[in-house]
Amino acid sequence: MSQHTHTQGLVELCHVSRSFGQVKALSNVTLTIRRGECLGLIGHNGAGKSTLMNILAGTLALDEGDMTFAGQPLGQDYAVNQARALGVRCVFQELSLCPNLSVLENTHIACPEIRGWQWRKQAAAQMTSSLDQIFPGHGIKPQHIVADLSIGQRQMVEIARAFTAVDRPVELVILDEPTSSLDARVAQQLLSFVRRFVEGGGSLVLISHILDEMLSSCDRIAVMQDGHVVEVRQATDYTRDSLVEAMGHAASPTHTQSDVRSNESSVADPTASESMTSGASNAPLRVHQASGPAAHTPVIEARQGQIIGLAGLAGHGQSAFLNKVLMSRQGAGQVAFVAGDRQTEGIFPLWSIAENMAITSLKGLSQYGLIERQKVMAMANQWQHEMGIRTPSVQNPMGSLSGGNQQKVLFARALGASADLILMDDPMRGVDVGTKREVYERIQAEAAKGRTFIWYTTEFEELSYCDHIYVFRDGQAVEGFPLSELSEARVLSSSFEEDVVC
Numbered sequence: 001m002s003q004h005t006h007t008q009g010l011v012e013l014c015h016v017s018r019s020f021g022q023v024k025a026l027s028n029v030t031l032t033i034r035r036g037e038c039l040g041l042i043g044h045n046g047a048g049k050s051t052l053m054n055i056l057a058g059t060l061a062l063d064e065g066d067m068t069f070a071g072q073p074l075g076q077d078y079a080v081n082q083a084r085a086l087g088v089r090c091v092f093q094e095l096s097l098c099p100n101l102s103v104l105e106n107t108h109i110a111c112p113e114i115r116g117w118q119w120r121k122q123a124a125a126q127m128t129s130s131l132d133q134i135f136p137g138h139g140i141k142p143q144h145i146v147a148d149l150s151i152g153q154r155q156m157v158e159i160a161r162a163f164t165a166v167d168r169p170v171e172l173v174i175l176d177e178p179t180s181s182l183d184a185r186v187a188q189q190l191l192s193f194v195r196r197f198v199e200g201g202g203s204l205v206l207i208s209h210i211l212d213e214m215l216s217s218c219d220r221i222a223v224m225q226d227g228h229v230v231e232v233r234q235a236t237d238y239t240r241d242s243l244v245e246a247m248g249h250a251a252s253p254t255h256t257q258s259d260v261r262s263n264e265s266s267v268a269d270p271t272a273s274e275s276m277t278s279g280a281s282n283a284p285l286r287v288h289q290a291s292g293p294a295a296h297t298p299v300i301e302a303r304q305g306q307i308i309g310l311a312g313l314a315g316h317g318q319s320a321f322l323n324k325v326l327m328s329r330q331g332a333g334q335v336a337f338v339a340g341d342r343q344t345e346g347i348f349p350l351w352s353i354a355e356n357m358a359i360t361s362l363k364g365l366s367q368y369g370l371i372e373r374q375k376v377m378a379m380a381n382q383w384q385h386e387m388g389i390r391t392p393s394v395q396n397p398m399g400s401l402s403g404g405n406q407q408k409v410l411f412a413r414a415l416g417a418s419a420d421l422i423l424m425d426d427p428m429r430g431v432d433v434g435t436k437r438e439v440y441e442r443i444q445a446e447a448a449k450g451r452t453f454i455w456y457t458t459e460f461e462e463l464s465y466c467d468h469i470y471v472f473r474d475g476q477a478v479e480g481f482p483l484s485e486l487s488e489a490r491v492l493s494s495s496f497e498e499d500v501v502c
């Protein structure tokens with residue numbers, strides 16, 4: 001734990017409230033962020049965590065209450081520029097990089113203090129130094145165009161950018177679900193850096209649904225429920241179960257989350273050609289892969305009612321494989337897709353929640369070519385109830401939902417469609433533990449009814465819900481085995497094994 005005194009408040013929030021229309025996102029929140037501490041913030045989807053952080057970062061104004069920074073009151077006009085001048089940085093759940101610009105150009109946008117005719121050189125040096133400190137061996141070049149990076153690498157750039165100090169020190173960094181797109185090795189690098197940062201006197205707020213990383217990285221943890229901070233304690237006072245209980249969910253007796261992820265984050269371009277066969281809707285889907293890095297590349301098979309897990313290092317061809325299956329099946333109306341990168345692949349933020357849910361089911365919700373609004377609303381209301389989506393009305397815009405609740409809508413969209421094959425691309429990003437557990441049960445129930453799932457996951461624990469697992473490396477599945485043979489060691493060894501050159 002930090003050498004610095006933990007008693008001094010860097011930021012004090014006093015009776016802070018904030019509403020969005022009828023939704024009281026924050027209600028009378030009083031909280032201190034101390035110097036030299038990592039404060040964890042945990043709570044169910046829609047509890048108010050991001051709203052609180054937006055207020056701290058100056059991107060949202062508070063309705064009621066007061067805030068002080070280093071003892072100085074922050075006025076009504078507190079906004080992003082002042083936050084930045086005070087050394088407050090925030091990495092939001094939804095990444096904010098401009099995809100068509102390079103890493104260094106994105107650095108320049110976020111750090112306008114980098115000026116002069118040598119700004120490119122300076123931005124490149126600053127970014128490389130931040131990346132090297134946080135993610136040694138990252139492999140990201142300042143000239144890389146962001147759109148060409150994997151989602152994990154984009155997250156690394158976004159995080160490194162937040163810690164880039166140009167002409168003033170970084171005092172407080174807010175990380176909202178920072179490891180959700182990172183796999184184990186990279187996530188661990190970040191969490192080690194977090195400890196170094198706070199031990200050097202910096203303050204950090206960490207928001208995560210991954211309990212183990214909260215317990216191991218935070219000094220104190222604040223628990224939120226429905227806009228209130230209900231409890232703040234030393235992290236060492238909590239266990240996994242007591243944290244879940246404080247959030248208002250029962251602990252699962254069957255699956256203890258180890259929150260273990262697969263490792264490494266690298267981009268592999270899947271060049272292998274594959275051939276797919278699937279006849280009648282209940283015939284198995286078979287993908288024959290071209291010979292790849294392993295001596296025996298398995299035929300990937302998904303039978304009706306099976307849950308197939310795709311594992312391996314992030315970026316090794318799992319998402320590309322799902323896309324190929326999606327393309328091969330599209331048009332037949334038999335396939336649904338749950339995106340993990342909801343910002344670019346999943347949601348229409350200005351459309352209503354109901355429209356976002358119904359978009360893949362319109363055929364069944366129409367008559368004589370006209371969409372029946374009542375049916376759309378009935379479907380949306382049913383799924384709101386089933387998935388526990390927190391909103392006063394499904395007619396509200398999708399963009400008004402919290403990140404985790406948006407992800408639930410994507411699940412509802414896929415499960416509500418008539419598809420018999422559901423493809424899931426690491427879909428649990430930002431979903432709270434209680435909901436995750438419900439979704440796992442739902443997937444199993446739907447599989448028992450005959451639906452087939454192909455599920456790419458970066459969380460090792462989720463593989464334990466699959467019937468058969470394929471490990472990907474260099475763009476191909478290199479090994480397949482049944483659940484009974486699943487072990488972390490096996491997944492890791494297949495993920496890392498070097499090619500044997502004869």
Ligand SMILES: Nc1ncnc2c1ncn2[C@@H]1O[C@H](COP(=O)(O)OP(=O)(O)OP(=O)(O)O)[C@@H](O)[C@H]1O
Pocket residue numbers: 020023024025043044045046047048049050051052093390391399400401402403404405430432
């Ligand atoms: N711009 C907005 N317009 C309307 N409602 C909003 C807006 N932003 C947040 N809300 C609502 O405020 C509440 C709190 O949302 P917030 O994003 O702070 O939750 P969260 O704890 O960060 O959730 P998650 O774990 O899913 O990210 C939710 O009910 C959400 O729907």
